[in-house]
Amino acid sequence: MQASEIHEIVGAQFGDAILEFKGDAVDPFIVLTAQRILDVALFLRGDERLQFGSLMCLSGADYNDGTLGVVYHVDSMSLGHKIVLKVRVPKDNPHVPSVESVWKTANWHEREAYDLIGVVFDGHPDLRRILLPDDWEGHPLRKDYKVPEFYNGMKVPY
Amino acid sequence: MSEIRTEDMVINMGPQHPSTHGVLRLALTLNGEIVEDVVPHIGYLHRCFEKHCEAMTNYQQVVPYTDRMDYLTSMNNNFPWVLAIEKLLKIEVPERVAYIRVIMAELNRIASHLVAIGTYGNDIGATTPFLFCFRDREKILDLFEKTCGARLLYNYMRVGGLSHDLHKGFAEEARQFIKEFRPTIKELNGLLSYNKIFIERTARVGILPADVAINWGVTGPILRASGVKWDLRKNDTYSLYDRFQFDIPVGTDDVGVIGDCWNRYMLRMREMEESLKIIAQALDTLPEGDVKAAIPKRIRPDPGEVYVRTESPKGELGFYVISDGSATPFRVKARAPSFCNLGALPEFSRGVMVADLIANLGSIDIVLGEVDR
Numbered sequence: 001m002q003a004s005e006i007h008e009i010v011g012a013q014f015g016d017a018i019l020e021f022k023g024d025a026v027d028p029f030i031v032l033t034a035q036r037i038l039d040v041a042l043f044l045r046g047d048e049r050l051q052f053g054s055l056m057c058l059s060g061a062d063y064n065d066g067t068l069g070v071v072y073h074v075d076s077m078s079l080g081h082k083i084v085l086k087v088r089v090p091k092d093n094p095h096v097p098s099v100e101s102v103w104k105t106a107n108w109h110e111r112e113a114y115d116l117i118g119v120v121f122d123g124h125p126d127l128r129r130i131l132l133p134d135d136w137e138g139h140p141l142r143k144d145y146k147v148p149e150f151y152n153g154m155k156v157p158y
Numbered sequence: 159m160s161e162i163r164t165e166d167m168v169i170n171m172g173p174q175h176p177s178t179h180g181v182l183r184l185a186l187t188l189n190g191e192i193v194e195d196v197v198p199h200i201g202y203l204h205r206c207f208e209k210h211c212e213a214m215t216n217y218q219q220v221v222p223y224t225d226r227m228d229y230l231t232s233m234n235n236n237f238p239w240v241l242a243i244e245k246l247l248k249i250e251v252p253e254r255v256a257y258i259r260v261i262m263a264e265l266n267r268i269a270s271h272l273v274a275i276g277t278y279g280n281d282i283g284a285t286t287p288f289l290f291c292f293r294d295r296e297k298i299l300d301l302f303e304k305t306c307g308a309r310l311l312y313n314y315m316r317v318g319g320l321s322h323d324l325h326k327g328f329a330e331e332a333r334q335f336i337k338e339f340r341p342t343i344k345e346l347n348g349l350l351s352y353n354k355i356f357i358e359r360t361a362r363v364g365i366l367p368a369d370v371a372i373n374w375g376v377t378g379p380i381l382r383a384s385g386v387k388w389d390l391r392k393n394d395t396y397s398l399y400d401r402f403q404f405d406i407p408v409g410t411d412d413v414g415v416i417g418d419c420w421n422r423y424m425l426r427m428r429e430m431e432e433s434l435k436i437i438a439q440a441l442d443t444l445p446e447g448d449v450k451a452a453i454p455k456r457i458r459p460d461p462g463e464v465y466v467r468t469e470s471p472k473g474e475l476g477f478y479v480i481s482d483g484s485a486t487p488f489r490v491k492a493r494a495p496s497f498c499n500l501g502a503l504p505e506f507s508r509g510v511m512v513a514d515l516i517a518n519l520g521s522i523d524i525v526l527g528e529v530d531r
Contacts (some may be wrong), residue, residue: 106499
């Protein structure tokens with residue numbers, strides 16, 4: 001199925017949640033309001049025409065303009081099509097509903113995005129740091145991140 | 159006896175443990191010998207791959223960093239990176255480059271599977287197959303060394319090309335390897351695959367149903383062992399894979415049941431044969447050409463983003479790259495197969511014996527360098 005058809009099906013159900021659709025990008029994407037991502041995810045997985053059974057990749061990003069983003073690459077193994085979903089949230093209040101209940105892949109990926117970018121996933125069952133130590137401060141992949149001088153008494157920059 | 163009060167015990171397996179294949183800590187909740195729960199703790203090898211990418215001054219500089227993700231399959235790690243940047247730049251590579259990439263990726267797949275098979279046997283208690291596997295992997299490493307000078311971290315592929323052309327005599331040596339290696343697969347099957355003790359330890363152990371596997375984002379041999387015929391080389395084909403004839407093995411129920419440890423192991427054995435087929439076909443049709451001609455002098459992709467995924471030996475390896483138009487990647491996210499596959503470990507390890515947990519973990523074939531990046 002083409003990205004434009006996927007957009008139409010999603011739009012018929014969640015027209016108010018779609019902020020932007022770019023069908024001519026290398027990987028066509030739909031930008032959604034962050035608060036609706038869980039509803040849309042459930043619909044994408046459950047709808048007979050779409051059957052988006054797997055989340056390939058979930059990435060956090062700091063766009064360096066006061067917003068953080070989460071990018072979902074989803075694909076349907078049964079029907080062989082894929083789409084990219086994006087949400088954006090303000091950096092000072094980065095809350096996005098967790099899609100862990102829809103795709104379990106999101107469990108660790110959301111923890112990683114929380115750890116490195118600092119996006120808070122509401123409803124995640126176990127939102128802890130995953131790659132960095134539990135007592136690390138800050139989120140290193142934010143563009144305004146400053147490397148701390150010391151960590152537990154050890155010098156950080158070498 | 160029912161009067162005796164028992165409690166679950168929580169113990170750490172790792173971070174230093176011979177069967178975790180690296181630095182991984184599993185917090186096990188045990189009821190006697192039964193594993194009630196497993197919580198993997200990762201991050202011990204975190205090397206800030208994504209942060210490093212944002213500090214590079216050239217997209218080519220990222221290639222050696224990808225080498226170090228899954229250090230057993232460096233060729234396969236380079237592959238999606240160069241494909242992603244080429245897609246961003248909208249450039250085509252010469253035929254010869256594409257052919258050599260496929261040959262190298264498939265050779266590296268065999269080398270990686272040999273380590274997986276060998277160390278898996280070793281985990282279960284069979285030492286001899288380990289030595290057989292490493293002996294044959296050595297021949298592949300020799301080929302790589304002659305061509306690009308490195309035995310483990312090749313830094314071989316370039317955006318638009320390769321660092322070196324094949325060395326003189328590569329084709330003959332590779333054909334010789336194929337000839338010698340085919341009987342070795344049979345030998346390994348006799349030694350390990352159909353060994354009664356090995357089957358007892360792995361068949362019907364750690365069964366991962368297909369729907370659970372898909373939901374957890376499990377890919378690669380593990381997913382196929384669960385009966386899902388999904389291989390990106392066919393299902394979302396890239397580079398030249400649509401030109402070659404090969405099959406996608408899936409799990410069977412002739413020895414164990416679909417989705418068990420034995421099937422995950424056996425799938426790698428069968429995939430090696432398919433890789434040999436691809437290499438043989440590619441060697442026969444390898445065109446002439448200059449492997450460095452299309453390497454761009456200056457890489458400044460237009461603002462945009464791309465997600466490119468390939469079938470690495472462990473599963474779907476993808477790079478999500480955002481370009482802001484400068485010579486430095488704005489954001490790079492690596493979707494590592496071992497990371498996703500390890501996440502599903504608790505799903506098929508609850509309720510097994512401790513010894514079977516070792517079998518389960520080994521059958522995933524994780525490389526912690528890639529899990530932690």
